[in-house]
Amino acid sequence: MRTFDEILAIAAERHGGQEAALAGIPAPLSPDEIAMQPDARFLAAMARGIFQAGISWSVVEAKWPGIEEAFHGFEPARVAMIEGDAFDALLSDTRVIRSGPKLAAIRDNAAFLTEVAAEAGSFARKIADWPVTEFDALLDWLKRSGARLGGNTGAYMLRTMGKDGYVLSRDVVGRLNAEGVIDKPPSSRKALAAVQEAFNTWAEDSGLPHTTISRVLARSIG
Incomplete structure (x- = not known):
């Protein structure tokens, strides 16, 4: 080598x-700088990566303001509650990319973030404190615990949020x-x-x- x-x-x-x-x-960013970021921004970065998988990134960029609105600014606790009629309405909402599996993954990741935040204080804090020398374990955790965060989706999300890796x-x-x-x-x-x-x-x-x-x-x- x-x-x-x-x-x-x-x-x-x-x-x-x-x-x-x-x-x-x-x-x-430093760990403290990462920890200061709202968990909503982590969920937004996850959502962007999920939407971009398999389609033109420019399409996602053009629709992004509407996607932010449809997902209530990606506030995790609120997005985690998008079920039943609310989820059906999202499936027909022209502001978003209407892929049922992707929309469900974003909702599921919102629940994932809220669970982690309840244990660690915030999802951002959990990410901030994870050692870069064990970045492979962080990627594996995101893949196994999150939804559609495997491949490079989780890694690009972390890079977007300033995590070393x-x-x-x-x-x-x-x-x-x-x-x-x-x-x-x-x-x-x-x-x-x-x-x-x-x-x-x-x-x-x-x-x-x-x-x-x-x-x-x-x-x-x-």
């Missing part, structure tokens, strides 16, 4: 220098393959643990956030 500096050099060569290879990568995009997986960390897109717990170990090693060696490392790995391929 190459050092992070060696991978950064590959990305720099592909993109016209180290400055360009690192350009536009936002720093993750990685996204296993095609290019990131390509670099991990090239480094011998994995030999195919990771799905098993063993493979995901190997990915986490690699990111922890690169973070320890470089002193950089996992988010930065993830983006540089992608740019070393794409």
